[in-house]
Amino acid sequence: MDSAVDMLFRPVRAGNAFEETVERLLQSIRLGVVRAGERLPPERELAERLGVSRVTLREAIRALADAGYVESRRGRYGGTFVKETLPASPGGDGRSFDVESLEDVLSLRYVLETGAAELAAKRGLPAAERAHLRDRLAEASAAGLDDYRRRDSRLHLAVAEATGSASLTSAVADVRTAVNRFLDRIPLLERNLEHSNDQHERLVAAILAGDVGAARQAMAEHLDGTASLLRAFLS
Structure with a gap:
């Protein structure tokens, strides 16, 4: 070869x-x-x-x-x-697309969401916030293909909310909106959703255990998986 x-x-x-x-x-x-x-x-x-x-x-x-x-x-x-x-190429539906925009969004998302996972684990969550995070995890795990991205977004926002920072939560919401515009262009793959749910479980477990390093690593691996699929289908 x-x-x-x-x-x-x-x-x-x-x-x-x-x-x-x-x-x-x-x-x-x-x-x-x-x-x-x-x-x-x-x-x-x-x-x-x-x-x-x-x-x-x-x-x-x-x-x-x-x-x-x-x-x-x-x-x-x-x-x-x-x-x-x-x-058809991703631009075939009439919407503008360029690789630089994708990479810009992925870079910002990585910094914001790995940082959010780390801060959430470091903070030590009160009982109500721990329950909220578990509830969002359960919703995402039980979601079907037609509702998965909405439930997934809610879980990621719950992680940001667990930092206690309104500014960081707002920034994560903005970047997630941008990411979803790209995610809407690619197919939902059942094997990827199973893998994502496993990663979500590890992420939430690390946050609730206060394991800062594991929380950051779990989020990083999860985001890397999504980035791989986006680059594969769109780049």
Whole structure:
């Protein structure tokens, strides 16, 4: 394989294996490393190159198939092939989009929300605020695809509220509104939602335990996963 393939199909980080696998595969398609109509490397080889399980790889491929990027073919010459016609670009709906705007929002979100998680854990929450955070977590965990982003937003705002800073909460609300405009352009992937819920559980547990380092790390990993999917579908 050439150097471009070697660069893209390198091991992903363990924290967001599914999301980063989707990102790497979409990058290979969008950059033309694997062109329309061509077959992706065999599953076993691709899983080894990316450093993920074959289960994770299959979930990522299924997500891309559902989104219209690849298709599976059976038989002696079967495998996973890039579709001849790919979904429209993110700007195809008439709304403006540029990569710099995405990266600007993601950077601001990272700083604000990792800081909020750290401050919330450091603060020591009264009983009412602890209950509020648990309630928002339960709502997000139980949400279906049609209501997930709203419930997810409420949980993230609850973390910001737990800092006790009205200014920080307002800033997080603003950046979340901007992030949602980008999230609305990409498909909801069930495997990602399951992973997000697990990360939410760890995040809230760390905040309630007063574990500052774990809270910041859990939020950072969670935001990195979302950023990987946004870059994959929009960049």
